[in-house]
Amino acid sequence: MGKPQFSHATAESTRGPDHAQLLVSETFTSRQGEGRLTGTDSFFIRTSGCNLRCWFCDTPYASWNPSGDRQTIESLLDAARQSGVEHVVLTGGEPLLSPAVTELSRSLMDSGFHLTIETAGTIDKPIPCDLLSLSPKLADSTPDPGQHPRWSGLHEQRRMPIETMRTLIDAALAHQVKFVVGDRSQFDEIRQVVDSLGVTNDDVFLMPQGVTNAQMDAAIEWLRPLTEAAGYQYCDRMQIRWFGNRRGT
Numbered sequence: 001m002g003k004p005q006f007s008h009a010t011a012e013s014t015r016g017p018d019h020a021q022l023l024v025s026e027t028f029t030s031r032q033g034e035g036r037l038t039g040t041d042s043f044f045i046r047t048s049g050c051n052l053r054c055w056f057c058d059t060p061y062a063s064w065n066p067s068g069d070r071q072t073i074e075s076l077l078d079a080a081r082q083s084g085v086e087h088v089v090l091t092g093g094e095p096l097l098s099p100a101v102t103e104l105s106r107s108l109m110d111s112g113f114h115l116t117i118e119t120a121g122t123i124d125k126p127i128p129c130d131l132l133s134l135s136p137k138l139a140d141s142t143p144d145p146g147q148h149p150r151w152s153g154l155h156e157q158r159r160m161p162i163e164t165m166r167t168l169i170d171a172a173l174a175h176q177v178k179f180v181v182g183d184r185s186q187f188d189e190i191r192q193v194v195d196s197l198g199v200t201n202d203d204v205f206l207m208p209q210g211v212t213n214a215q216m217d218a219a220i221e222w223l224r225p226l227t228e229a230a231g232y233q234y235c236d237r238m239q240i241r242w243f244g245n246r247r248g249t
């Protein structure tokens with residue numbers, strides 16, 4: 001009798017591409033609230049699960065406490081078609097974590113959707129998309145080591161792999177780089193990351209950290225002038241203005 005055969009195939013590959021599934025926390029139709037395509041009607045697919053743990057994460061239900069349902073690529077494509085809009089935003093959590101994300105992206109693009117991927121850029125999985133919306137995580141995103149010793153260490157190790165980010169940028173048709181900013185002292189760090197990535201200022205957006213109109217209003221006062229003086233684009237988070245910080249918007 002021979003040795004037992006062990007398979008290293010993923011659930012997706014053993015079941016075949018038609019049955020590939022992703023853990024999804026929510027899907028909804030809304031307007032893109034951030035970056036270059038702000039105002040564009042879009043169908044959002046938010047995967048659940050993240051390899052980072054930003055202390056300020058505005059979707060903890062997809063990172064700190066990931067929840068959701070497994071959905072097939074076919075059902076996600078159907079839902080996108082039913083939404084009646086031409087733009088799809090694939091976000092998370094960290095969408096690049098899912099083994100089925102390449103297949104989903106390809107299917108969405110083949111079906112004629114304009115695909116934006118919102119990612120922190122730490123997973124080496126260059127996949128095609130129309131707009132890579134990369135949000136590198138700065139040092140101040142790391143959770144408190146006293147409260148979260150394990151995640152603080154993992155987050156710090158994982159958050160800024162420049163080469164991986166470069167590969168993702170190269171695989172995309174277009175890109176934008178969005179930084180979450182809470183303090184003026186972060187500008188030096190932002191400049192260093194922009195230089196290392198070799199991206200141009202037109203593609204760099206600075207967004208205030210925050211989930212309330214009051215935080216957005218306060219940030220406009222100090223962050224917008226600094227952003228413009230540095231030659232970057234200021235990025236209000238319009239979904240907060242339009243809908244408040246609510247799920248499904």
Ligand SMILES: C[S@@+](CC[C@H](N)C(=O)[O-])C[C@H]1O[C@@H](n2cnc3c(N)ncnc32)[C@H](O)[C@@H]1O
Nearest residue numbers: 056057058092093094118119120135208209210
């Ligand atoms: C929830 S993340 C999901 C995609 C990916 N994990 C990432 O971080 O890019 C979507 C976007 O929201 C931003 N974000 C999350 N929490 C935020 C907060 N409290 N203030 C401002 N932006 C935030 C992220 O930087 C990213 O651009």
Ligand SMILES: Nc1nc2[nH]cc(C(=O)O)c2c(=O)[nH]1
Nearest residue numbers: 031032033034091118239249
């Ligand atoms: N309206 C709206 N625009 C967004 N742009 C990026 C989002 C995200 O969570 O990735 C997002 C979101 O959650 N809602």
Ligand code: SF4
Nearest residue numbers: 050054057063093120
């Ligand atoms: S990388 Fe994105 S989803 Fe993950 S914790 Fe940070 S903001 Fe949240």
Ligand SMILES: [Mg+2]
Nearest residue numbers: 058059091239
């Ligand atoms: Mg969001």
